[in-house]
Amino acid sequence: MKNILPKALSELIDDFGVLPGVGARTAERYAYYMLRNETALCRRLAGSLEKLHAHVGTCPVTFAFIDANEDVSPLYSAADRDKTVVAVVEDPFDVLAVENTGQFSGTYHVLGGAISPIDGVGPEQLHIPELIERIKKDKVKEIILATNASVEGESTALYIQKQIENAGLENIAITRLARGLPSGVDLAYTDQITLSHALKGRQNL
Amino acid sequence: MKNILPKALSELIDDFGVLPGVGARTAERYAYYMLRNETALCRRLAGSLEKLHAHVGTCPVTFAFIDANEDVSPLYSAADRDKTVVAVVEDPFDVLAVENTGQFSGTYHVLGGAISPIDGVGPEQLHIPELIERIKKDKVKEIILATNASVEGESTALYIQKQIENAGLENIAITRLARGLPSGVDLAYTDQITLSHALKGRQNL
Numbered sequence: 001m002k003n004i005l006p007k008a009l010s011e012l013i014d015d016f017g018v019l020p021g022v023g024a025r026t027a028e029r030y031a032y033y034m035l036r037n038e039t040a041l042c043r044r045l046a047g048s049l050e051k052l053h054a055h056v057g058t059c060p061v062t063f064a065f066i067d068a069n070e071d072v073s074p075l076y077s078a079a080d081r082d083k084t085v086v087a088v089v090e091d092p093f094d095v096l097a098v099e100n101t102g103q104f105s106g107t108y109h110v111l112g113g114a115i116s117p118i119d120g121v122g123p124e125q126l127h128i129p130e131l132i133e134r135i136k137k138d139k140v141k142e143i144i145l146a147t148n149a150s151v152e153g154e155s156t157a158l159y160i161q162k163q164i165e166n167a168g169l170e171n172i173a174i175t176r177l178a179r180g181l182p183s184g185v186d187l188a189y190t191d192q193i194t195l196s197h198a199l200k201g202r203q204n205l
Numbered sequence: 206m207k208n209i210l211p212k213a214l215s216e217l218i219d220d221f222g223v224l225p226g227v228g229a230r231t232a233e234r235y236a237y238y239m240l241r242n243e244t245a246l247c248r249r250l251a252g253s254l255e256k257l258h259a260h261v262g263t264c265p266v267t268f269a270f271i272d273a274n275e276d277v278s279p280l281y282s283a284a285d286r287d288k289t290v291v292a293v294v295e296d297p298f299d300v301l302a303v304e305n306t307g308q309f310s311g312t313y314h315v316l317g318g319a320i321s322p323i324d325g326v327g328p329e330q331l332h333i334p335e336l337i338e339r340i341k342k343d344k345v346k347e348i349i350l351a352t353n354a355s356v357e358g359e360s361t362a363l364y365i366q367k368q369i370e371n372a373g374l375e376n377i378a379i380t381r382l383a384r385g386l387p388s389g390v391d392l393a394y395t396d397q398i399t400l401s402h403a404l405k406g407r408q409n410l
Contacts (some may be wrong), residue, residue: 002279004304006272009259012253018246019235021209028298034257035270041223048217052236052245055213065240067211075209093233100210136321203209 009035063110063127063135075099075108084141088131088160090114090148100148101109106144110136112154115159121161131160132167145176161170214240216246235367258382266339268315268332272299280304280313287311289346291366295319295335303351311349314339319357336365337372350381 007015009031016027034042059066059073066073075081075095085106087098095108111126135138147162148155161174179197181190190198210218214236221232239247264271264278271278280286280300290311292303298314316331339345350365352358365377382401386395395403 004301006261006270008253008272009270012250012257013251015250018250019230021234021236026226028301029226031257032296032298033225034254034260042257045217045220045223046254048213048220048253049239049247049254051213052217054238055210056240065214067210067213077342091237093237095246096209101230 003113026205062095062108062129063092063130064108065114073108080105082136085144086131086134086138086140086142087144087146087148088157090153090156094146106142109122110124111147111156114147114150114156116152123156123163126156128160128163132163133166135167135169140172142173142175145174147176149179209266265334267300267313268297268317268335269300278313287309288343290349291336291339291343291345291347292349292351293362294351295358295361299351311347316352316361318353319352321357324364328361331361333365333368337368337374340369340372340374340377345377347380348380350379352381354382356386 012031012034012089013024013027016022016030017024019027022030034045039105055068057066057070058064059070059076062073062076064073064075071077076083081106086109087104087106088111089095090111090113091099092110095110098104098108108130109127111120111128111131113126115121115123115126131143135143135144143164146156147155157176164172164174178201179194180196181187181198181202187195208405216230217239218232221227221235221262222229227235233365239250260273262271262273262275263269264275264281267278269278269280276282287310288393291314292309292311293316294300294303295316295318298358299316303309303313308348314332314336316333316336318326318331320326320328320331325358329401336348340348348365348369350362352362362381369377369379384399386392386399386403387408
C-alpha cells in the first residue's frame with residue numbers, strides 16, 4: 001500500500017529498513033525526520049556513508065578498525081602499549097569498551113566474532129592462527145580472554161585456550177575477565193548464574 | 206574517548222546519532238552494520254538521502270507528500286476520490302495510516318502538526334486557513350477531524366471546529382473518529398479513559 005508515498009520517500013524508507021532492528025515504522029520516522037530537516041543533514045549523512053568503506057581499514061595485526069591511511073592500529077604501535085599483554089575480544093567495538101575503562105595499557109586482538117555453529121561461524125573464520133603467530137612473534141606473556149559472557153563467548157575462549165596449549169606455547173598466563181555482580185545491582189534481583197559466579201570468585205578483603 | 210575509532214567511522218556514528226530516538230549505542234550498531242556489508246548498501250542509502258529533498262514535494266491543496274513532478278496529490282485529483290469529504294490529519298504519514306484501512310474514498314488535509322504551546326506550535330503554523338478556503342471552494346459536506354487522540358490532537362480538533370463555525374460555514378457535518386476499545390484488547394487491561402469513551406459511545410446491535 002506504500003505506493004501512495006512519493007517514490008524517493010518510500011525508497012529511503014526501504015533503505016533505512018535494512019538497518020539492524022529497524023522496522024517499517026522506525027524507518028518511516030527516520031525518513032520523515034530527514035525530510036523535515038534541511039537538505040544539509042541528508043547531505044552530511046549521505047557523505048559519511050559514501051566515504052565509509054574507502055576511509056576505514058582493518059589493522060593487519062590486531063584486526064581493530066584503523067584509518068585507511070594508517071598501516072597498523074595506534075593501539076598496537078604506540079610506544080606506551082605493552083605488546084606482551086593481549087586482550088582477545090570478539091568485535092572491533094569491544095576494543096572501544098575496554099579502552100573506555102582507561103585501565104588497560106596492553107594491546108588487542110579482534111577475533112571477528114565468536115564460534116557459533118548455529119550462525120555458521122566456525123573457528124576457521126576467526127583470527128585465531130594470527131593470534132598464535134603474534135604470541136610467538138611478540139613474546140606475549142599474558143592473554144586476556146575478553147570474549148562475551150555468553151555461551152558462544154565461553155566456547156570461543158575455551159577453544160583458544162586449547163589452541164595455545166596445542167601450539168606448545170609455555171610460560172603464558174591465560175586469564176579471563178572476572179565474573180560477578182555488575183556495578184549498582186541489587187542482590188535480590190541478580191540471576192542465579194551471576195550470583196554463583198560472584199560467590200565462587202569471592203575475594204579476601 | 207571515541208577518537209580511537211577511525212574518523213570516517215566516528216563521523217558516521219555522529220550522523221546516525223541525529224536520527225530521532227537513536228543513541229550512541231544504536232548509532233554504533235548501524236555504522237558497524239554498514240561497515241560489515243558491501244559498499245553498495247552504503248551507496249544505496251546515500252543515494253536515497255541525496256535525492257530525497259529534490260524528489261519529494263508537498264501537495265498545495267492537501268499538504269500530503271507528492272512526487273516533485275506531480276502538481277497535486279493523486280489522492281485529491283483522482284476521479285474516484287470524493288472531494289466533498291475531507292479527513293483532517295496532523296502529519297503526512299497519518300494519510301498512509303487511513304489509506305491502509307482501504308475504507309476511505311474522500312480526500313485529505315494535512316495540518317502539519319497539532320497545536321502544542323509547550324512545543325511552540327500555535328494554530329497560525331498549521332494549514333487551517335487553507336482548510337477553510339478548501340471547504341468553500343470544494344463545497345465540502347463533511348469534515349472528519351482525524352487528529353491524534355492526544356491532548357494536543359483534541360485541542361486542535363476543537364479549535365478547527367470553532368474556526369469553521371466562525372467562518373459562517375453551514376450545512377457541514379463535522380465528525381471525528383470514534384473512541385473506544387482498540388481491536389484485540391482485554392477489557393481488564395483497558396485504561397479508564399478508553400473504557401469511559403467506549404461506554405459513552407456504545408452502539409445498538
